[in-house]
Amino acid sequence: MSSKSVSITRGLRNWIFGSVTEAGGGRIAHTTEQIQEMLSREAYGDDSGGAVSDSRALGVAAVWACVRLLSTAVAMLPLALYRRDGERNILEDDMPVHDVLAEKPNSWQSPFEFMQMAMVHLLMRGNFYAEKVVYRGKLTALIPLNSAYMQPKISPNGVLMYLYRAPDGRVVPYKQHEILHIRGLTVDGIAGLSVLQAARRAVNVSAKLEGYSSGMMDNGARPTGVLETDEELNEEAFQRIRQDFEANFVGTANAGRPLILESKLKWRQLSLNAADAQFIDQRKYTRAEVAMFFGVPPHMIGDIERGTSWGSGIETQNLGFLVHTLMPYLVNITQACERDLLLDSERGNFVLKFDTSLLTRADFGARQTGLQIQKRNGVISINEWRKIEGLDPLEEDGADKHTSDQNPVPAGGGSREGRQTAED
Numbered sequence: 001m002s003s004k005s006v007s008i009t010r011g012l013r014n015w016i017f018g019s020v021t022e023a024g025g026g027r028i029a030h031t032t033e034q035i036q037e038m039l040s041r042e043a044y045g046d047d048s049g050g051a052v053s054d055s056r057a058l059g060v061a062a063v064w065a066c067v068r069l070l071s072t073a074v075a076m077l078p079l080a081l082y083r084r085d086g087e088r089n090i091l092e093d094d095m096p097v098h099d100v101l102a103e104k105p106n107s108w109q110s111p112f113e114f115m116q117m118a119m120v121h122l123l124m125r126g127n128f129y130a131e132k133v134v135y136r137g138k139l140t141a142l143i144p145l146n147s148a149y150m151q152p153k154i155s156p157n158g159v160l161m162y163l164y165r166a167p168d169g170r171v172v173p174y175k176q177h178e179i180l181h182i183r184g185l186t187v188d189g190i191a192g193l194s195v196l197q198a199a200r201r202a203v204n205v206s207a208k209l210e211g212y213s214s215g216m217m218d219n220g221a222r223p224t225g226v227l228e229t230d231e232e233l234n235e236e237a238f239q240r241i242r243q244d245f246e247a248n249f250v251g252t253a254n255a256g257r258p259l260i261l262e263s264k265l266k267w268r269q270l271s272l273n274a275a276d277a278q279f280i281d282q283r284k285y286t287r288a289e290v291a292m293f294f295g296v297p298p299h300m301i302g303d304i305e306r307g308t309s310w311g312s313g314i315e316t317q318n319l320g321f322l323v324h325t326l327m328p329y330l331v332n333i334t335q336a337c338e339r340d341l342l343l344d345s346e347r348g349n350f351v352l353k354f355d356t357s358l359l360t361r362a363d364f365g366a367r368q369t370g371l372q373i374q375k376r377n378g379v380i381s382i383n384e385w386r387k388i389e390g391l392d393p394l395e396e397d398g399a400d401k402h403t404s405d406q407n408p409v410p411a412g413g414g415s416r417e418g419r420q421t422a423e424d
Helices: 003-017 033-044 052-058 061-075 098-101 111-125 200-219 235-249 274-294 314-341 364-376 382-388 416-423
Strands: 021-023 026-028 079-085 090-091 129-133 136-146 150-154 160-165 173-177 179-181 223-229 266-269 350-354
Touching: 003 223, 052 061, 061 111, 061 274, 061 314, 079 274, 098 111, 098 136, 098 350, 111 129, 111 136, 111 314, 179 235, 235 266, 314 350, 364 382
Parallel strands: none
Antiparallel strands: 021 026, 079 090, 079 350, 129 136, 129 179, 150 160, 160 173, 223 266
């Protein structure tokens, strides 16, 4: 084997199994973790505040709001399995994959809870893993696995495998067909990148700002003013005044109490200083920055000072949120489930779909106008109209037919030409 071939082979193995090499005074990353580290350093320098734990991150209001918004928005959308029949998609609600995803993922979670958890793992850690429980060739359950203890690897023979560290310390190997794996943004195609680690400086700064704000509120001695006197105070008098002031006027419980001063003591009010103004601006900036990392428009997590280019109506904003923020997650989840949960013989003949009509639902008047136009043009039937509105179907004849009202026929029968002749 030539030296060039050896070099290529070694480089491929390093990329698969992980190593860092020096190149031109810099570093080349070969694993997902190293790439995340370099991305964070490139954006923020070395002062990124270290790794961000889940509890610390969720203690930041902007992170909590983004994770809650995205996870509940995806979890509330119904997910169903359909069979392709030419141009039509027919609901297949009696297949194991549909039962697990839409009815009962496992013995303790509802579909909403399972999908919400999947989204939280995807958002916080970049990956969601679940063990497939198969009985007699049929999928019966999905058991969520802690993504913090899972390590996907490419084996020497080029097969994807998973190593999971169980709570008792054992390392449990899984084959690819035994795991449902939903990846987030990825650069190596093996594991997803953690949003929190990529944004760790912004999250850490937000946590420190909120901690500072909380401490300032708890102490209540924010320097909004100072006590002044023209007399010189000895140590005993100074300590007595300080202790009296802290006991009666410091803390949220003492907020608003009238200030009683001893003789010759004066209170001088201070205006908002530059540091305070910068602190307020920094909190607003980091909140918007965290929202940017999660792909959430700031106005949807309470930052109402920032507008949106998606329009002013709720329907328009919901549509923008669906298209620009949620849709990539929905496509990613359905394609991963189709890849890992469907049999080879089923793949291509069946498709998973989220029902997004909840997010695009207009107000009652606009919705009825749109449905009426579709019914008049033969696009939908009466029963399809009723299904959209959550009503039971009618059993009468013609309720399932697609008829156009361009040439209406009266209830008594006859045609437009016949009626026109009679009128003439």
